[in-house]
Amino acid sequence: MTELYDLAYDFATAFLKKANDSPIQVGDEARKNINHLDVPMPQHGMAAEAVITELNQWVSPATMKMGSPRFFGFVIGGAYPVSVASNWMSTAWDQNTGLEKTTPAAAVVEKISANWMLELLGLPRESACAFVTGATVANFTALAAARNQVMNQAGWDVEADGLIGAPEVQIIISADSHPTVYKSLAMLGFGRNRVTKAAVDAQGCIDMSRFPEINENAIIITQAGNINSGAFDPVAEISRLAAGKNAWIHVDGAFGLWALASNKYKHLAAGMDQADSWATDAHKWLNVPYDSGLAFVKNEHALKAAMAITASYLPSENATRNPSDYTPELSRRARGFDVYAVLRYLGKEGVAELIERCCACASRFADLFTQAGYEVMNDVVLNQVVVCFGSEALNLAVIDAVQKEGSCWVGQTSWKNRLAMRISVCNWQTELIHVDESFAIMKTMAEKVLKKA
Secondary structure (H helix, E strand, O other), X not given: OHHHHHHHHHHHHHHHHHHOOOOOOOOHHHHHHHHHHXXXXXXXXXXXHHHHHHHHHHHHHHOOOOOOOOEOOOOOOOOOHHHXXXXXXXXXXXXXXXOOOOOHHHHHHHHHXXXXXXXXXXXXXXXXXXXXXXXXXXXXXXXXXXXXHHHHHOOOOHHHHOOOOOOOOEEEEEOOOOHHHHHHHHHOOOOOOOOEEEOEOOOOOEOHHHOOOOOOOEXXXXXXXXXXXXXXXXXXHHHHHHOOOOEEEEEEOOOHHHHHHOOOOHHHHOOHHHOOEEEEEOOOOOOOOOOOEEEEEOOHHHHHHHHOXXXXXXXXXXXXXXXXXXXXXOOOOOOHHHHHHHHHHHHHHHHHHHHHHHHHHHHHHHHHHHHOOOEEOOOOOOOEEEEEOOOXXXXXXXXHHHHHHOOOEOEEEEEOOEEEEEEEOOOOOOOHHHHHHHHHHHHHHHHHHHHHO
């Protein structure tokens, strides 16, 4: 095993050492060569060292350098070295994090990490935390708790009796909600179309002057960090309207919830603590490896009622906190170790510095594009910048040119019914120098495209 793991370590570290200086986008030849792995299912096995060597040979060159400090295509971070190391160790420990009795270390570290996260984000300390795959499942998990609580208050046991014949639940959702929230609603049996869409303003925030009336038995889904503009919904105002009604307020804060960790930016999320549940992603702004979503639910009982599982063969008696009581999965990896490692490594000040540096980089991008005469379409309040170069064809051409150049990577989006280029800054390595270098490349590519137009 030692020789095999040393070989994997050598391949992994060699990849990481050159990743930041390699083209970010995967080349055509590497894309084609990955098909070397597509062979008939072998009758006989291959030596483990040969398997790892073969994977490294074809997969490493075909790997998008998403951990680069100049990768701005999606709202994702990289992975701090300390979290990569903890991830390697937790894989070696091979813990099925379901029950405290069988995996005590994983359960305890998960509980510690959850408490630290609640303190860091200023969320109600009595809240329960679920460690799941990503923001999609975090939203699903929190909304399952919402469904349980709202229907329970309406006199219906949804876990026992299902949705057939259940009281109607009003779903109010931002017109600019992320598609994964609709996916969660579909998985929960609410449907994608049976929703009331709350109108939004020019920055994608819920417009309270046009907010719909809240009925009894309601779930209201808000955002902390619009995927394009970075804007925040007015949760405090919505909470006041919902007071006294059987209503649950959920916050989809996949990346924006992390603003609460910064004294400089937490004003953007003022009132978020008045919600009933929150979803976020640690693999985004906390920069831990995939997969690491987090769902926080103020009413622990509602979460456990929606998620807990019992069976005669599961030793769950006398447990302080069984991780499987809070998540859809019974069997899963020990995600809490990676969150613990980064929080222990950075501390509160380090997390705040990371958030503030990324936001400063986004502001720098916006200033540079504005000074160069290009349209920045959003108010840059956080880490998102949307830039328009003209027509849809021109925007696509500029984005394609930047991606093919390889030094940095940007994505496309649709914002205010226009296709545009989006820059997301979430990586722990990104500094202002990377912004200046990347802007110079983007500007050059844009000038070449516009000259040809």
